[in-house]
Amino acid sequence: xxxxxxxxxxxxxxxxxxxxxxxxxxxxxxxxxxxxxxxxxxxxxxxxxxxxxxxxxxxxxxxxxxxxxxxxxxxxxxxxxxxxxxxxxxxxxxxxxxxxxxxxxxxxxxxxxxxxxxxxxxxxxxxxxxxxxxxxxxxxxxxxxxxxxxxxxxxxxxxxxxxx
Amino acid sequence: xxxxxxxxxxxxxxxxxxxxxxxxxxxxxxxxxxxxxxxxxxxxxxxxxxxxxxxxxxxxxxxxxxxxxxxxxxxxxxxxxxxxxxxxxxxxxxxxxxxxxxxxxxxxxxxxxxxxxxxxxxxxxxxxxxxxxxxxxxxxxxxxxxxxxxxxxxxxxxxxxxxxxxxxxxxxxxxxxxxxxxxxxxxxxxxxxxxxxxxxxxxxxxxxxxxxxxxxxxxxxxxxxxxxxxxxxxxxxxxxxxxxxxxxxxxxxxxxxxxxxxxxxxxxxxxxxxxxxxxxxxxxxxxxxxx
Numbered sequence: 468x469x470x471x472x473x474x475x476x477x478x479x480x481x482x483x484x485x486x487x488x489x490x491x492x493x494x495x496x497x498x499x500x501x502x503x504x505x506x507x508x509x510x511x512x513x514x515x516x517x518x519x520x521x522x523x524x525x526x527x528x529x530x531x532x533x534x535x536x537x538x539x540x541x542x543x544x545x546x547x548x549x550x551x552x553x554x555x556x557x558x559x560x561x562x563x564x565x566x567x568x569x570x571x572x573x574x575x576x577x578x579x580x581x582x583x584x585x586x587x588x589x590x591x592x593x594x595x596x597x598x599x600x601x602x603x604x605x606x607x608x609x610x611x612x613x614x615x616x617x618x619x620x621x622x623x624x625x626x627x628x629x630x631x
Numbered sequence: 632x633x634x635x636x637x638x639x640x641x642x643x644x645x646x647x648x649x650x651x652x653x654x655x656x657x658x659x660x661x662x663x664x665x666x667x668x669x670x671x672x673x674x675x676x677x678x679x680x681x682x683x684x685x686x687x688x689x690x691x692x693x694x695x696x697x698x699x700x701x702x703x704x705x706x707x708x709x710x711x712x713x714x715x716x717x718x719x720x721x722x723x724x725x726x727x728x729x730x731x732x733x734x735x736x737x738x739x740x741x742x743x744x745x746x747x748x749x750x751x752x753x754x755x756x757x758x759x760x761x762x763x764x765x766x767x768x769x770x771x772x773x774x775x776x777x778x779x780x781x782x783x784x785x786x787x788x789x790x791x792x793x794x795x796x797x798x799x800x801x802x803x804x805x806x807x808x809x810x811x812x813x814x815x816x817x818x819x820x821x822x823x824x825x826x827x828x829x830x831x832x833x834x835x836x837x838x839x840x841x842x843x844x845x846x847x848x849x850x851x852x853x854x855x856x857x858x859x860x861x862x863x864x865x866x867x868x869x870x871x872x873x874x875x876x877x878x879x880x881x882x883x884x885x886x887x888x889x890x891x892x893x894x895x896x897x898x899x900x901x902x903x904x905x906x907x908x909x910x911x912x913x914x915x916x917x918x919x920x921x922x
Contacts, residue, residue: 468640485640485683486673507633507674509667510823515738522738527670531640532663532687575738596822597736 472533474499475543485531490514492530493540501541501570505599512598515571516540522575524597541570544577552615553577562611564602571598576612585616635673642685646693646772649686649799654774656682658796663687664708665742667735668751686799693746693801696720705803707746715740724805725916726765726813726831730757733815736823746800754789755825755850757817763847763855764831765813767805773798782847786855808843811835812916816905817849820892826850827892828901830881832909836917840868846881846910850892851902853885860884860906869914878907 471480472492481496493499493516502525505513509527516525517539544551553576556562563569572595579586579594586594591612592605600608641656643649653660659681663669672678686693686708693708696717703724705714714720715731734740734748734757748758749769762769763782770779774797785793794800817829829849835842844864846857860881867873882903889895915921 484637486635486637488634491634509671509739512736512738521741523742524738527667528742529640529663529666529670529685531642532666532685535688594737597738 468531470530470534472530472538473536474538474540476537483530485529487530489516489525489528489530489533489538492533493525493538496530499540499542503567503570505567510599511568512575512595513568513571515574515598517574517578520578520581522571522578522597539574539577541573544573549620551577552618552620553580553612555618556611556614557608560611560614561607562604563608564600564604568598568600568602572600572608576615579612580616580619584619586612588613633674635670636676636679638673638680639682640685641682642688644688646689646799646801649684649689650772650774650797652682652684653797653799656684660684660796662750662799664747664750665710665744666747667739667743668747668753668756672751690744694744698723698807701807703805703807705745705805707749707800707802708744709746711735711740711743711745711748712737714745723807724765724813725922726761726815726833726913727758729815730761730817730829730831733757733817733819733823739823745803749785749803750792750794750800752786752788752790752792753825754852757815757826757829757831757849759786759855760829760831760847760849761815762803762805764815764833764845765805766833766843766845767803769793769803770801771795771798772801777801779804783855808835810837810917812913812918812921814909814912814916816909816912818901818905825892828887828898828905830902830905830909832906832913834869834910834913834917836869836914840866841873842866844877844910846877846906848881848885848902848906851885851887851898853881853902857881857884857906864910869910874910874914875907877910878903881906 503513505511509524514525661680693706695706697704720727769785813833815831833845860877864877887895887898
């Protein structure tokens with residue numbers, strides 16, 4: 468079947484089987500391997516992408532279901548060569564070790580900060596509780612997200628001021 | 632790599648459209664709601680429907696929590712996250728809030744739906760016990776119109792419900808009662824896991840005695856509700872002794888199985904402790920002593 472998915476603002480159409488999962492559509496059809504494929508059982512969360520701005524596990528979502536929704540992957544975080552504050556935070560605060568969980572962690576962090584620009588450490592921990600870091604680097608991941616909260620991108624700052 | 636067996640895919644755009652597709656495609660068609668119950672089963676090839684009718688687009692039509700005078704209507708496509716964040720449920724039916732806090736994780740809760748969970752009817756699933764304890768009714772629509780069933784009628788056994796091949800669960804109707812409290816208690820191996828054992832309790836007080844009580848256990852092979860324990864408590868004064876005795880009866884009348892989550896003896900013990908805790912909190916909430 469023809470499936471058209473909007474990924475990072477760009478529409479991609481592919482002829483795929485209905486049973487194709489979004490994670491494989493992104494990696495194998497579009498070559499966007501930033502989305503990692505881990506446990507395959509919706510436990511580990513490394514395959515998390517945003518769908519309409521909210522984190523979902525792309526190993527447990529059909530590509531066909533994603534049609535008509537806006538998908539954001541880790542490749543979509545950086546805009547015009549400017550890292551998302553979450554990406555910068557992971558750099559500044561050593562938020563990654565092996566890096567396998569990192570794309571999912573950063574996308575969940577972005578969704579959290581969009582909804583709650585100044586989360587407590589407890590709220591950050593709750594938000595990433597569906598994702599596993601097998602390096603057990605959670606403390607630095609929390610610090611990275613906190614850094615991002617404290618250093619919003621200029622555009623985000625101004626839009627908040629306008630809203631306020 | 633876990634991939635579902637091949638199937639034909641249809642997208643429903645309304646409840647009527649989904650009903651028409653179910654009629655047209657026959658009993659080998661399954662509805663796909665949030666996907667977090669059915670897709671894992673399909674990836675393990677425990678389920679292999681010939682046709683999948685994706686009802687993702689029905690989230691707007693069937694995603695709601697509405698308060699009426701004496702009841703709350705919860706649309707079948709209401710997502711776990713919406714149940715968790717509902718102030719109405721937190722204040723009037725906190726058993727839902729208790730359970731949602733310990734169902735899977737925030738990302739899964741973004742997609743999973745109450746209707747999907749109830750219709751999958753996994754024996755360790757939490758919302759079936761929640762709905763049974765509060766005496767919820769299930770509104771089902773089919774080609775012949777709508778019908779309403781109790782949880783006793785709805786829940787036919789593991790992975791089996793009263794929803795026929797041409798029918799859709801539309802909403803869950805939960806009665807609102809005054810002087811009432813409810814609570815849910817669960818033990819899991821790790822955060823977000825399925826229950827080792829869990830217990831839900833809903834209590835309505837009248838003049839210092841228990842007028843109505845619902846007790847329902849999850850994951851321990853109990854009935855839809857623990858009717859022997861409910862009978863033992865109805866009409867009694869809620870005391871340490873009466874609540875503890877009801878919990879003992881509930882534990883005695885379930886039949887847990889030994890598996891990787893624990894031995895039958897451990898689960899039975901946990902079921903008793905959790906039932907007692909749920910009853911205590913439900914009573915405390917009914918008396919306004921606990922939020």
